[in-house]
Amino acid sequence: MTPSGTTSGGAPGPAGQPAWELLLPAAGAPARRRGRALQEALREAVRSGRLAAGTRLPSTRELAADLGVSRGLVTEAYEQLTAEGYLRGERGAGTWVGGAVRAGRVGAATGTGGGGRDPVAGVPDVRVDFRVDFRPGTPDLSLFPRSAWAAAQRSVLARLPHRALGYPDPRGLPELRGALAGMLARRRGVVADPERLVVCSGVAQASTLLGFVLRARGLRTVGVEDPGSPEHGRLFASTGMETVWLPLDGEGLRPEPLAASGVRAVVVTPSHQFPSGIGWSAERRAALLDWARTVGGYVLEDDYDGDFRYDRAPVGALQGLDPERVVYAGSVSKSLAPGLRLGWMLVPEELLGEVVERKRTMDLGNPVLDQAVLAEFVTRGGYDRQLRRCQRAYRERRDALLAALAARLPGIEVSGIAAGLHVIARVPALFGPPERFLARAAEAGVALRSLEEYGTARPSDGDVRLVIGYAHLSPSAIAEGIGLLAGAVGA
Ligand SMILES: Cc1ncc(COP(=O)(O)O)c(C=O)c1O
CATH class of the missing domain: 3.90.1150.10 (Aspartate Aminotransferase, domain 1)
Structure with missing residues (x-):
């Protein structure tokens, strides 16, 4: 969307509609909720980029007239979002998306x-x-270990033969798969056969690979934890799967709504639920696996921060209990840096061929040098030190x-x-x-x-x-x- 100096209707949105139409559903909310709904819709429009930084908003009077709501509600919404930093207002001059908001910029936190x-x-x-x-x-x-990483890079470049720079095995370099399998078995209690380990660019890619495979097998829905990571839903949605919220309580996913949902795949964070912070109880882990066996379903275990436990040794991953029903996914995003885009998945035998073929057609495998450096880093003890x-x-x-x-x-x-x-x-x-x-x-x-x-x-x-x-x-x-x-x- 281009910055808009226009008022009524605003600039056309990506689908050719006036930009402010995206606020209409909120304007139609019941009176009691309308103000809040309007604020939420406006916030979401800025966050998602549908209202780009620099876009000028219509005056409160014009927007209120366009939406058929009271001017007070619009004024309140503008004030609230200005206080939160989503909007910027200058007395008498108007209101813009932005203020301190800059699209694509990484925030400068203290420390x-x-x-x-x-x-x-x-x-x-x-x-x-x-x-x-x-x-x-x-x-x-x-905390990224720059010098140890640089040393591993030098060592890899010195020793890799030219032929190693060709297209890699889409599952990943054998030396990395072996190193990761050993590390994951030791640290996370998974059943880690290097032949079933697929190197990928993170939990995100593990999710989309699995989503495409399950969608091709005819599944249309995937269960996600409520509350849960919004990314899970988005990633599966990008593969054509619809997401179904499944309620949690203090122990994990509640079994009855899960059974009633009709889904045959779920994505969960049992070691440290995101965001509620609970650890799933042993009973709920067992109940989830019973459910998966009963419906012939699959569980994607997102072990995004499973290494970090401060009061006891980390609880082993769910995958260790049933490697044929659980797809285990992890990455270096929390331990080294998300920007490396390096992760792994352990895939049940039944899905392995399809997942590897998806990985191959998606990107022909992860970059060889990065994989070799991580293998070196893990093998030499750098990863454990980190x-x-x-x-x-x-x-x-x-x-x-x-x-x-x-x-x-x-x-x-x-x-x-x-x-x-x-x-x-x-x-x-x-x-x-x-x-x-x-x-x-x-x-x-x-x-x-x-x-x-x-x-x-x-x-x-x-x-x-x-x-x-x-x-x-x-x-x-x-x-x-x-x-x-x-x-x-x-x-
Ligand atoms: C719940 C959860 N899973 C996974 C990830 C990371 O995904 P990736 O491994 O693709 O970086 C995040 C990142 O913020 C997350 O919050």
């Missing part, structure tokens, strides 16, 4: 790391310059976050297991209704995500449930961010 992919906003994403960005999804990119280093840093940051929350926001409750890169914090209603709380945080320069953004539940207790990512922030940035937040909400 280390910051930025990176935003699992909610999608890719390319819209980022806002915040003083402290607690949105989850990114490891500390400054995991230990991250584990130490992330545990310290989690402790710093919990301490800051307890000290600055009394009554806050943190839930989920001591693991991974994020926590769930429930803030009592006394600090104000969720929208106001989040808007005040944004005004104070603190970026936060609420749990509501990841699922269908809309609790009415007034408490704010936050998904707080901490791994990319230094302990002092964490303390600063929580201090800013406490000041902003009057704690």
